[in-house]
Amino acid sequence: MTDVHVVGVGMTRFGKHPDADSTDLGAQALLEAVADAGIDPRLIEAAYCGHVFQGMVTGQRVLAQVGLAGLPLTNVENACSSGATAIREASFAVRAGEYDVVVAVGTEHLTSQFRGALTPDPSDPEAAVGATMPSVYAMRARRYMHEFGMTREQLALIPVKNKNNAALNPLAHFRTRITVEDVLESRPVADPLRLHDCSPVTDGAAAVILMSDKAKKRFCDTRAVRLAASTLRSGSVDVEPTSMTFEPLTRLTAQDAYERAGIGPEDVDFCEVHDCFSIAEVLRVEGLGLFGQGEYPAAVQRGEADLGGRLPVNPSGGLLGKGHPLGGTGVAQVVELVRQLRGEAGNRQIEGAKVGLAHCRGGKAVGIEGAACTVQVLTR
Amino acid sequence: MTDVHVVGVGMTRFGKHPDADSTDLGAQALLEAVADAGIDPRLIEAAYCGHVFQGMVTGQRVLAQVGLAGLPLTNVENACSSGATAIREASFAVRAGEYDVVVAVGTEHLTSQFRGALTPDPSDPEAAVGATMPSVYAMRARRYMHEFGMTREQLALIPVKNKNNAALNPLAHFRTRITVEDVLESRPVADPLRLHDCSPVTDGAAAVILMSDKAKKRFCDTRAVRLAASTLRSGSVDVEPTSMTFEPLTRLTAQDAYERAGIGPEDVDFCEVHDCFSIAEVLRVEGLGLFGQGEYPAAVQRGEADLGGRLPVNPSGGLLGKGHPLGGTGVAQVVELVRQLRGEAGNRQIEGAKVGLAHCRGGKAVGIEGAACTVQVLTR
Numbered sequence: 132m133t134d135v136h137v138v139g140v141g142m143t144r145f146g147k148h149p150d151a152d153s154t155d156l157g158a159q160a161l162l163e164a165v166a167d168a169g170i171d172p173r174l175i176e177a178a179y180c181g182h183v184f185q186g187m188v189t190g191q192r193v194l195a196q197v198g199l200a201g202l203p204l205t206n207v208e209n210a211c212s213s214g215a216t217a218i219r220e221a222s223f224a225v226r227a228g229e230y231d232v233v234v235a236v237g238t239e240h241l242t243s244q245f246r247g248a249l250t251p252d253p254s255d256p257e258a259a260v261g262a263t264m265p266s267v268y269a270m271r272a273r274r275y276m277h278e279f280g281m282t283r284e285q286l287a288l289i290p291v292k293n294k295n296n297a298a299l300n301p302l303a304h305f306r307t308r309i310t311v312e313d314v315l316e317s318r319p320v321a322d323p324l325r326l327h328d329c330s331p332v333t334d335g336a337a338a339v340i341l342m343s344d345k346a347k348k349r350f351c352d353t354r355a356v357r358l359a360a361s362t363l364r365s366g367s368v369d370v371e372p373t374s375m376t377f378e379p380l381t382r383l384t385a386q387d388a389y390e391r392a393g394i395g396p397e398d399v400d401f402c403e404v405h406d407c408f409s410i411a412e413v414l415r416v417e418g419l420g421l422f423g424q425g426e427y428p429a430a431v432q433r434g435e436a437d438l439g440g441r442l443p444v445n446p447s448g449g450l451l452g453k454g455h456p457l458g459g460t461g462v463a464q465v466v467e468l469v470r471q472l473r474g475e476a477g478n479r480q481i482e483g484a485k486v487g488l489a490h491c492r493g494g495k496a497v498g499i500e501g502a503a504c505t506v507q508v509l510t511r
Numbered sequence: 512m513t514d515v516h517v518v519g520v521g522m523t524r525f526g527k528h529p530d531a532d533s534t535d536l537g538a539q540a541l542l543e544a545v546a547d548a549g550i551d552p553r554l555i556e557a558a559y560c561g562h563v564f565q566g567m568v569t570g571q572r573v574l575a576q577v578g579l580a581g582l583p584l585t586n587v588e589n590a591c592s593s594g595a596t597a598i599r600e601a602s603f604a605v606r607a608g609e610y611d612v613v614v615a616v617g618t619e620h621l622t623s624q625f626r627g628a629l630t631p632d633p634s635d636p637e638a639a640v641g642a643t644m645p646s647v648y649a650m651r652a653r654r655y656m657h658e659f660g661m662t663r664e665q666l667a668l669i670p671v672k673n674k675n676n677a678a679l680n681p682l683a684h685f686r687t688r689i690t691v692e693d694v695l696e697s698r699p700v701a702d703p704l705r706l707h708d709c710s711p712v713t714d715g716a717a718a719v720i721l722m723s724d725k726a727k728k729r730f731c732d733t734r735a736v737r738l739a740a741s742t743l744r745s746g747s748v749d750v751e752p753t754s755m756t757f758e759p760l761t762r763l764t765a766q767d768a769y770e771r772a773g774i775g776p777e778d779v780d781f782c783e784v785h786d787c788f789s790i791a792e793v794l795r796v797e798g799l800g801l802f803g804q805g806e807y808p809a810a811v812q813r814g815e816a817d818l819g820g821r822l823p824v825n826p827s828g829g830l831l832g833k834g835h836p837l838g839g840t841g842v843a844q845v846v847e848l849v850r851q852l853r854g855e856a857g858n859r860q861i862e863g864a865k866v867g868l869a870h871c872r873g874g875k876a877v878g879i880e881g882a883a884c885t886v887q888v889l890t891r
Contacts, residue, residue, distance in 0.1 A: 132608055178745075183567060186632045187590045188874040188881030191745040195881065200747035201763070204883065205596050206588040210567045216585050220600055227606035228512055252566045365558075365571040367580035383581070494568040501568030501575065503584065 133343040135222040135358045137509065138351035139168025140466040145335035145454035146304045147242050153185040156336035156459075157193035157238035164234065164338035170350050175340070176230040177203040181217035181237040182458035183210060184244045193236055210493025211405065212363070213237060214337065215461030215505035219361040221341050231346035237462035238336035241455075245332055257495065265329060265408070269321035272410035274375040276323070279425035281413070283323055287314035288431045289409040290327040290451050296438060297448025299479040304333050304454030328409040333454030337462035339469070356472045359508045360391035366494070366502035380504045381418030381492060388506035394486060396420040399508075401443040401471060401481050402488040403464035406450045415490055416444055419506070443481050446471060457493075464489035465507060472511040486510050513723040515602040515738045517889065518731035519548025520846040525715035525834035526684045527622050533565040536716035536839075537573035537618035544614065544718040550730050555720070556610040557583040561597035561617040562838030563590060564624045573616055588838075589883035590873025591785065592743070593617060594717065595841030596885060599741040601721050611726035617842035618716035621835075625712055637875065645709060645788070649701035652790035654755040656703070659805035661793070663703055667694035668811045669789040670707040670831050676818060677828025679859040684713050684834030694789075708789040713834030717842035719849070736852045739888045740771035746874070746882035760884045761798030761872060768886035774866060776800040779888075781823040781851060781861050782868040783844035786830045795870055796824055799886070823861050826851060837873075844869035845887060852891040866890050 141163025143156050151159075157180065165172045178199070180190025190204045209216040214237025221235040248265055251258030257267065275281055291311055297303035309327060317326035347355050364387070366380035389395055399421060406412035413427045421442060422430055430436060436444040447453045447467035450460060468487035470476045487509045494502035521543025523536050531539075537560065545552045558579070560570025570584045589596040594617025601615040628645055631638030637647065655661055671691055677683035689707060697706035727735050744767070746760035769775055779801060786792035793807045801822060802810055810816060816824040827833045827847035830840060848867035850856045867889045874882035 187563060187588065188745075188883055191589075191747070191874060191881030191883060194745055195747035200745055201760075202745055203743040204589075204745040205600060205743065208567065208586040208588055209571075209584075220585060220603070223600070223603045223607040223609060226608065227603040229603060229606070363583040363585065365568075365574055365580055365582055365584040367571070367575035380581075494571060501571030503568055503571060 132226055133345065135225045136342050136347045136355040137339050137358055137465065137469050138342045138347060138355045139164040139170065139340035140469045141167055142302055142337035142463050142466050143335050144302045145333050145456060148240065148334040153182060153189055153238045153240040154192040154196055156240065156334060157236045158196040160336040160338040161193060161197055161234060161236050164340050168340045168351055172199060174232045174350065175199060175202065175234050177224055177233045179217040179221045179235045180204060180206045181213035181461060182206065182239055183208055183213055185239060190236065193238065209503035211407065211457050212461055212491040212493035212503040212505045213458045215489065215491040215507060216363060216503065218339060218462060218465060218507065219363055219505065222358055222361050225341055225343050231343040233341045234338055235341065235462060236336065236338045237458040237460065239456035239458040240334045241332050241457060242334050265321040265324060268408040268410050269324045271375045271414065272323055275410060275413060278376055281428040283315065284311055285428035285432055286409050287311045289406065289412050290314050292431060292437060293406060293445045293449040293452040296446055296479060297452025300448050300453060303448045303452055304331055305452050324408060330407045330450035330455040333456045335454060335456035335459045337459050337466050339462060339465050354473055356469045357510050359510045360388040361507045362387035362391060363503065363505050366504060376414065377424060378414050378418035380502060381415055381490065382420065384504040384506045385419045388508050392508040394508065398486050399442065399488045400484040400486045401446060402490065403445055403447060403449065403467055404490040405492045406445055407455060409451065412444065415492065419490060438479055438481060446476065446479050446481060461491045461505060465509065468509045472509060512606055513725065515605050516722050516727045516735040517719050517738055517845065517849050518722045518727060518735045519544040519550065519720035520849045521547055522682055522717035522843050522846050523715050524682050525713050525836060528620065528714040533562060533569055533618045533620040534572040534576055536620065536714060537616045538576040540716040540718040541573060541577055541614060541616050544720050548720045548731055552579060554612045554730065555579060555582065555614050557604055557613045559597040559601045559615045560584060560586045561593035561841060562586065562619055563588055563593055565619060570616065591787065591837050592841055592871040592873035592883040592885045593838040595869065595871040595887060596743060596883065598719060598842060598845060598887065599743055599885065602738055602741050605721055605723050611723040613721050614718055615721065615842060616716065616718040617838040617840065619836035619838040620714045621712050621837060622714050645701040645704060648788040648790050649704045651755045651794065652703055655790060655793060658756055661808040663695065664691055665808035665812055666789050667691045669786065669792050670694050672811060672817060673786060673825050673829040673832040676826055676859055677832025680828050680833060683828040683832055684711055685832050704788060710787045710830035710835040713836045715834060715836035715839045717839050717846050719842055719845050734853055736849045737890050739890045740768040741887045742767035742771060743883065743885050746884060756794065757804060758794050758798035760882060761795055761870065762800065764884040764886045765799045768888050772888040774888065778866050779822065779868045780864040780866045781826055782870065783825055783827060783829065783847050784870040785872045786825055787835060789831065792824065792829065795872065799870060818859055818861060826856065826859050826861060841871045841885060845889065848889045852889060
């Protein structure tokens with residue numbers, strides 16, 4: 132069976148795009164991925180589009196806008212893991228032998244849907260008791276501080292690191308360096324979380340072109356990066372019964388990915404993780420087994436997760452700094468992995484990176500019912 | 512590479528379910544499919560869920576409700592082709608060698624979203640000029656009458672046939688036989704279409720369990736039906752430039768399916784097609800190449816599409832009679848194909864059926880931008 136390779140990547144500037152919609156953004160990202168791959172776009176045989184709030188047949192509109200109408204296209208939705216899931220499904224289409232060249236696009240025009248925190252679904256039992264996303268993550272932060280002695284200042288170092296990385300990323304939503312004081316003085320959202328602890332409402336899109344071994348050898352051999360694993364799991368209280376400070380769902384999905392890729396967490400050179408809130412980055416890297424439980428805040432303080440550190444986390448700026456257009460996020464993480472693995476990440480380049488990991492988590496924060504978690508491993 | 516087999520099917524009663532939601536319906540259909548397959552549900556390794564208006568991570572909620580949380584689950588959306596696309600993606604996961612047992616669920620609680628015709632998307636350029644679905648299909652009906660001399664009475668024979676089939680289907684939304692007079696005297700919707708020419712707002716869900724060759728041999732050999740083709744294409748004016756009475760998108764998608772299945776339209780014993788309006792059935796069966804262009808209305812008049820005819824069309828009752836819960840529709844079509852091919856369709860059984868075809872068409876009716884078309888071929 133063929134391996135799957137990422138041969139082209141593209142993304143829009145993340146931020147507010149009042150003069151565009153999700154179709155425009157998706158089309159721009161797709162065209163950039165085609166240009167990056169250096170291929171004739173007519174080689175593309177099928178497409179997958181990840182989005183959440185963009186309405187029916189959004190991906191088909193993207194194809195039509197770039198003159199590729201007629202291809203098979205599937206829209207996929209897995210909340211904040213939608214873009215990552217689009218890549219996974221595209222990789223199955225290649226591995227099934229159905230196609231040799233497939234594109235995955237993630238797009239979201241979120242500013243036209245929400246201004247602040249996403250409105251919970253009316254059927255949501257957590258929201259019915261006021262447990263919106265910021266409030267749940269605030270409780271998780273408070274509990275983590277209680278269990279592991281993390282200080283508020285340590286937590287603030289995460290948005291500082293990610294926004295300082297974003298300042299080096301020309302496509303990031305935020306490009307201003309910040310300090311711990313900036314975080315602590317920003318507007319309270321849900322105690323102890325403040326504005327800089329929360330990912331923003333962002334518009335944006337990203338696209339990746341996948342190829343089989345055969346197509347890669349023929350069209351794009353030199354710059355290809357291998358998709359070594361793309362795993363997905365769903366969650367609920369059955370999966371995550373008790374803890375506010377550990378994520379079994381993230382752990383299980385990561386274990387699947389390590390097994391597929393034939394690596395362990397010790398082999399990961401850098402990662403992009405789902406830092407929808409500052410505390411979320413802590414929970415994710417520990418869930419992934421990249422840092423021991425309770426150990427990440429001190430590691431950040433020692434600079435271990437910085438661009439020049441032992442294991443850089445969110446070199447792109449992450450959701451906190453680069454922004455979080457739901458469907459776009461998972462694909463943009465892979466765009467960053469590919470640019471780093473190719474050595475094309477400019478002044479945020481991680482030297483000698485060979486193995487990158489991307490993690491998304493969508494749906495419920497602790498999971499009464501629905502959640503979707505993805506882990507992707509790319510290797511050079 | 513493995514073939515893909517349908518080894519279990521289930522569906523809810525289609526109709527109005529004021530005391531259930533899309534999760535409840537999806538869970539019921541899934542459990543029925545498991546019971547029909549006669550397998551331990553813990554054999555299921557992954558799931559796909561097709562729906563349109565049911566909100567984030569709907570499929571994950573279905574899994575959680577039946578105690579299968581933790582599995583990989585992808586929600587797919589391709590408008591009215593969502594359920595069919597879920598089956599297609601599930602089949603790729605099997606063919607890719609990722610899983611041996613996968614379930615595809617389609618579900619929609621439409622009565623909680625709409626009462627009459629679906630509200631068009633605000634960005635929709637057709638809707639901006641009043642071209643809602645009923646009005647576009649009304650124009651297509653009028654044009655077809657002009658080009659091919661179809662009479663209003665001939666068109667009425669289609670809802671009569673489908674609702675009379677539905678009267679034989681214990682799970683159909685409508686179970687009352689009707690006459691041509693009933694159609695012609697029903698409330699006008701968009702001239703020449705009347706209420707009986709339009710599919711209803713329906714709640715419902717369906718599920719199918721797919722297996723690889725290996726799993727089928729081990730667990731479910733005797734009643735399995737082969738999924739010989741599951742094809743998808745997107746559309747736009749680029750694909751369908753001129754005609755109101757012929758569907759190049761349906762034709763292209765069908766050609767792909769015939770090629771994959773190694774058959775021609777002459778080999779199809781019966782079909783379920785996307786009769787969202789009476790005229791739609793005409794356009795679909797002719798687009799599929801099952802009847803010559805302009806010839807279907809007279810063929811219906813001769814009884815050729817009846818249960819005992821040369822090529823029964825919509826034996827289940829179709830969208831007009833069985834009902835049309837968007838995400839559920841494409842999966843329910845395959846449920847009917849499987850029951851017919853197994854000889855388990857009761858008093859609507861088509862004798863000796865060996866090859867069944869299902870067709871869905873979602874999104875725009877004539878296609879300025881986005882549309883999704885699927886064709887599936889099942890063989891015994």
